[in-house]
Amino acid sequence: MSIQAFNEMRKIKRIHQAEYRPIADLITYSPLPTRSLQQIDPFIFLNHHGFQTYPKGNQGLPFGPHPHRGMETLTFILEGDIMHMDSSGHESVIGPGGVQYMTAGKGLIHAEISSKAFKQNGGDLEILQLWINLPAAKKMIAPNYIGLQKDQIPSFELDSGRVKVQQLFGQWNGVDGAFEGNIPLSMSTIYLKKDGKFEKEIPTSENIFFYIVRGKLKVNEELVNFRNLVEFENSNGIIQVEASEDAVLILGHAEPINEPMVAQGPFVMNTQQQIYEAYQDYQAGKFGTWNF
Template sequence: MPAVTVENPLTLPKVVAPAGAAARPVLAVVDAPSGFEGEGFPVRRAFAGINYKYLDPFIMMDQMGEVEYQPGEPKGTPWHPHRGFETVTYIIDGVFDHQDSHGGGGTITDGDTQWMTAGSGLLHIEAPPEHLVMSGGLFHGLQLWVNLPAKDKMMPPRYQDIRSGSVQLLTTPDGGSLLRVIAGELDGHDGPGITHTPIRMIHATVAPGAEITLPWSEDFNALAYVMAGRGSVGTDRRPIHVGQTAVYGSGSSITLRADERQDSNTPDLEIVLLGGRPIREPMAHYGPFVMNTRAELQQAFDDFQAGKLGVVPSERIPHTQD
């Protein structure tokens, strides 16, 4: 699980929760059921079964893989529409090509993020490049859906290409963790992702036995999803392992810890930390459209059928890696 790393985390800026910060309790630890997406790649549905009031402004998140493809096996998605929200695709291992009908697209690989604001609507495709289909190989990533407030749902589409080298790297005082801030702010340090809804997205690698306590905005919710390894969450050390999501309650800090012993194929605890300011607006969600009312959903379907969300480009755009 390379993403982006450093040899000595102690060279990085250190994050610590202020003295007296109120620890957020853990309200629930929920299992993520397995399924398939697109043309058949395996996913874990990280938010399945969690009440939306604890997720808002996040809609859903899939862990894609981790899977070792044989030659000819890598899969993606066909062209499909989106309207009313943002998709965030974070690749940890492997390579994915993206293209949309609004002119956005590119190739993302180890530690890169593709942030697509669908806004008023577009068509989109995600697929492994031809060389990966031919060779097979390891594939692992996340896709997060972030809601847009009503005032921004019909904004022009936008594409952000976030390279691994632009991610803000931080650590804790003992150097026992590597914190990759992809979007939002943590203790005065900003990630590169530009968001319409105030959120925070962090990929943390926590060494065996290490504990981290991070300051957390009181007006944000707080979620933690384990991509690999095992540990505990909250000051009462509630157990958590790969494929589980922790839902935190209110407070101004979150705590988690990696178990002393990890599985042989997982040297560290790998966890995604999410927080956001709830939008608190009605949500109407069906398939690739996330609006505020059923009438707006119907309009999205009508516009898609009428070709108003764009057309499939006649040629695939050339993709490059920086």
């Protein structure tokens, strides 16, 4: 279907620039949450680490053992790697182009650090982590983790190869996503060459997560730079995207959960009492044993 087939485009509500929030020597930007945007239900948090180049003999990522409950993490590795270890016994090293999907559920302890090889040899690093909320009925499900390398993730091309899509959740262009989510969800990592373009029609009831990782895009006729999140209204119309330069985009959409949310530290629950219980359970050792 051609871009000219539709006249109506989904309205852009606001463009949010990611805020600079370094963590030790790790360059970090975050567009969500900020003073201007608390969440795009069910998407509640994004950290964009890098781009930066680590020297030989570096300390790597600073995310040692820590707990989570009540949410999920989706981690995009563009450059560098992540060694994941958790109290459920999962362990893997995922490299460039790979993705990690972790369900914290009722609680686990995990670490996200750089591999021994990366710390020894150094190299480029760019990694993003997105937190996705879970509905009350699923906040206490069993924890789970899946890590996939680039060649294990289904992908397809649009616009004569100028747009390459990694399909992570849901179905697009007849391609099923790599992961089966705990909520109905569509999520893609999209790599665009200059002048590459695509369009997508998304149900009006669904909230859109649209974050430009690299490059510059024309989004519904408006130019948007990298490290910006585009917030859309829940209006009729399609999304039209054209790359003004080579770019990387994370695009997701889902029905909002529409439940009370209390996020405190590593826990995302529905009430303050549940947050208190999460801390109690963690201190009582109910999140599993750390054996690494």
